[in-house]
Amino acid sequence: MVSKAAVAALQGRSYLKEVDFSPTELKTLVDLAAELKATKKASGKVPKYLHDKNLILLFAKTSTRTRLSFEIGGDELGANTVYIDPSASQFGQKESVADTAHVFAGMADAIEYRGYSQDDMESMAANAVNNEGHRIPVWNGLSDQWHPTQMIADFLTIQEEFGKIDNQVTLAFVGDGRNNMANSLLVTGAMLGINVNIVAPKSLQPAPDVVGIAERYARMSGSKLQITDDVAAGVADANVIYSDVFVSMGEHNWAERLQLLKPYQVNQEVLKLSKHYGKDLITLHCLPAFHDLKTTVAQELHEKYPDLVGTDGIEVTNQVFNGPQARHFVEAENRKHAIMAIMVATLGDLSLMA
Numbered sequence: 001m002v003s004k005a006a007v008a009a010l011q012g013r014s015y016l017k018e019v020d021f022s023p024t025e026l027k028t029l030v031d032l033a034a035e036l037k038a039t040k041k042a043s044g045k046v047p048k049y050l051h052d053k054n055l056i057l058l059f060a061k062t063s064t065r066t067r068l069s070f071e072i073g074g075d076e077l078g079a080n081t082v083y084i085d086p087s088a089s090q091f092g093q094k095e096s097v098a099d100t101a102h103v104f105a106g107m108a109d110a111i112e113y114r115g116y117s118q119d120d121m122e123s124m125a126a127n128a129v130n131n132e133g134h135r136i137p138v139w140n141g142l143s144d145q146w147h148p149t150q151m152i153a154d155f156l157t158i159q160e161e162f163g164k165i166d167n168q169v170t171l172a173f174v175g176d177g178r179n180n181m182a183n184s185l186l187v188t189g190a191m192l193g194i195n196v197n198i199v200a201p202k203s204l205q206p207a208p209d210v211v212g213i214a215e216r217y218a219r220m221s222g223s224k225l226q227i228t229d230d231v232a233a234g235v236a237d238a239n240v241i242y243s244d245v246f247v248s249m250g251e252h253n254w255a256e257r258l259q260l261l262k263p264y265q266v267n268q269e270v271l272k273l274s275k276h277y278g279k280d281l282i283t284l285h286c287l288p289a290f291h292d293l294k295t296t297v298a299q300e301l302h303e304k305y306p307d308l309v310g311t312d313g314i315e316v317t318n319q320v321f322n323g324p325q326a327r328h329f330v331e332a333e334n335r336k337h338a339i340m341a342i343m344v345a346t347l348g349d350l351s352l353m354a
């Protein structure tokens with residue numbers, strides 16, 4: 001049972017990147033997400049921790065899981081949510097991040113923001129202050145650099161699968177090793193104490209400052225980190241093989257990326273390189289995934305680059321995506337439980353907590 005005091009320590013705080021919270025605080029969020037999930041599964045509902053709260057959800061990039069988690073999770077917790085699409089608001093074109101944050105804080109109790117630069121994310125939180133000087137929490141729904149709400153869901157999924165989060169578990173992220181997902185997995189893994197291997201070509205390996213943050217936490221947690229361009233070495237010990245799109249939102253350089261990352265596709269041969277193949281090996285993907293040609297983007301890429309995009313997926317093959325080791329859809333459901341935990345901990349009425 002998560003202690004009320006541990007949750008109370010998170011009240012009123014923003015969650016912009018993983019290191020905003022301590023490793024113990026991140027683990028509290030994972031455990032609270034597990035409890036909310038169990039409560040929902042057992043009784044069909046959760047306490048209305050967010051009664052009388054208004055949440056603004058500002059998405060500068062598209063989203064399925066994150067938006068639904070905040071909207072449906074918010075509704076289940078008793079909140080009112082308002083979705084703002086930048087193309088239909090003043091944000092970005094006629095109004096700055098800082099002015100937007102002040103306006104939002106005057107009308108609502110918290111802000112979810114999916115944007116581009118981490119600097120904008122930090123600016124949103126720095127300026128989320130109302131006219132009485134009250135600061136409201138800001139939750140990062142993904143930036144170019146970090147995807148912190150995804151981490152609570154991913155580590156909940158790992159905990160459910162292996163019964164623990166410790167250095168008996170090794171995660172290998174294979175693909176674009178300097179995107180938001182690779183950064184977040186490297187740092188969160190180091191904070192919570194699993195081993196993390198980033199498997200990527202040299203030009204797509206994590207930035208030195210990100211590696212530095214992860215190494216500092218790894219020294220405390222006992223996690224082992226490896227950055228390598230060698231797929232066989234990178235997945236040899238892996239219990240979790242993680243893939244993500246080769247080109248993230250906001251990027252457009254498919255030709256170059258497909259060329260660079262073709263050897264980093266997660267396929268059955270890559271799974272077989274793990275000593276845990278067929279036993280203690282799962283695959284994860286934050287989704288959406290290009291694992292077949294049933295999307296317009298994958299179809300167009302296949303037509304444009306037939307030598308680089310075959311019929312069997314881009315970053316992950318259809319066989320792996322649909323294999324017995326795949327946990328992507330559990331992970332996707334866990335997004336909602338995780339985001340509900342983040343909202344409850346930072347904004348919820350804890351008098352409703354046992």
Ligand code: CP
Pocket residue numbers: 062063064065066067142150286287288
């Ligand atoms: N994984 C994730 O963030 O999904 P969406 O882009 O659909 O929100």
Ligand code: NVA
Pocket residue numbers: 142179180181244245247248249286287288
């Ligand atoms: N790296 C991906 C993650 C999507 C959830 C992107 O930023 O597009």
